[in-house]
Amino acid sequence: MLAVSGLVAAFGVFGAPAASAQGCANPSGTYTGEVPWGQRQVDPARLWPLTRGSGQLVAVIGTGVDAQNTQFGPGQLDSGAGTERTDCDGRGTIAAGIVGAQPDPSTTFTGVAPGVRLLPIRYTTGDGDGGDPGELAAAIDRAVDRRAGVILVAVPAAADSPALSGAVSRARSRGAVVVSAASATQQGARTYPTATSGVLAVGSVNPAGAPVQTEAGDYVGIAAPGAELVSTSAGAGGAVAHRWPLTDPGLAAAYVAGVAALVRAYHPELSGDQVVTRLTLTAHRPPSGGHDPRLGWGVLDAYAAVSSTLPADIAPPGAVPSAASAPAVVPAEAAAARPRDIAAGTIAVAGVALAAAAGVAVAAVRRARRRGWRPSRFTP
Known part of the structure; x- marks a missing residue:
């Protein structure tokens, strides 16, 4: 669940978004400070001369997305059966902004891939730590039916089910990249489909590079910013509005989903599994040099993931017997x-x-x- 740093005492470590008198999320205002550290860390503007993610459809599965926040461009949010363009809880809108909010002169915050279209799907109202896994499975199936190339589970479920693992398998068979955050904050707990085979499970880090979440395991594939963040807010009422500072390990998955869309746009020949391999292979390795149960194969390196010249069928990290036999990852020297x-x-x-x-x-x-x-x- 979301937490605002200044309100930890009121909401706990990962509490609910600040609510209005009607019980829904409220903006903090329009963010005009320095470029947020999460955006500086990922540095998407360095990649925009190569790709902005145009032609990619990213499903944001969680609590819906507030279409009245005008940092989502005209027509950027898909509509139709199974979509939800309102968001009382706020987490879906925050995740969608990290993925694809448009540059706007009123703010220094922008999304990772502003050229993408966003498919907002609600499967939970945000009560508790996550919704029903069967409802989440149905939401993933809707994203697959709408041909989403990247499926971001912005609010994972606390339990698994055969329906959920089946939906993940169908998504992968259709070539989609399924991204889900390792967002559990209780020792030994897991979230789903984060822990499901074939999902790109995302850990989170703070500005110092330290892990944010408690959830850990050999299934964690990569890490990204998940603390002291800025993003778009629900309840904007037709304006550009934001929430900050946000600490939620679930938001790290939104950064990875945005970069996955950039990779898909720049390398359309790659399968979903090959996109995942590229993201994990190019990540900044943990201090150990190998896999870390909370950071996966390291912190997301967006520029290397998109620009590096790698064979399409290259083996993922961990598939080679030693670091000495791993391929060299060399990003392009400059954007084309x-x-x-x-x-x-x-x-x-x-x-x-x-x-x-x-x-x-x-x-x-x-x-x-x-x-x-x-x-x-x-x-x-």
């Missing part, structure tokens, strides 16, 4: 120039060449006139 920049550069170079040629021609004509148009003599 956009086509219009390449065209402009070509025109500029051509202009310089033409100007130089014209200068040579004028000089030759002047010399010929001085000679009375007689051919010059070669003097060895």
Whole structure:
């Protein structure tokens, strides 16, 4: 559950979002401070010359998404059967903003992949630690039917079920990347489908790089920012509005889902499982150099995940016998120039060449006139 740092005493370590008189989440205001550390850590703007995630549909499964927050662009939130464009609890709106909120001059906060479309699906109203696993399974199936390439479980369930594991299997068979946060805060507890095979389970870190969540296991694949965050708020009422500072290990999965969408847009030939391999293989390794039960294979490196040149069928981390046999991951040195920049550069170079040629021609004509148009003599 969400917590605001200044209200820990009122709500506990991971309490409910601040509520209005009607019992729903309220914004903190419009965020105008320095770029939030989570955005600086992931640094999505460095990738936008390569891709902004256009053409990707990201399902945000949880408590719905408030369509009245205008940092979601016109038409960015899908509608239709099974979608929910309101959000009393607030967690769905916060997660959706981390994935794809549009740049806006009124704020320094932007989403990771502002070119994506968002599919808001509610399976729980937010009461307790998570909803019914059967309802969550049905929500995943709806996302698959709508052809979502990335499925973010913004609010995992506290229990598993055959229906839920079956829905994950169907999603993977259709090529979707299923991302879910390791958000349990009680010792030994697990969340689902986070602990389900084939799901990219996400741990969370604070600005110091320390794990935030208690949940741990060999199924945790990667970590991302999950404390002292900023994102879009429900209850905006037609404005650009935010909640901060937010500490919720569940929000780390939203960063990973946004980067997964960038990878899918830039590498459309990759399967869902290959996208997961790329994300985990390029992560910043934990201090141990190997797998950590709370940090997985390390902290998300968005630039390396998108820009590195890797074979599509490369083995995931842990599949090779030693670090010495693991492949070298080398990100691109700089973002590629956009086509219009390449065209402009070509025109500029051509202009310089033409100007130089014209200068040579004028000089030759002047010399010929001085000679009375007689051919010059070669003097060895």
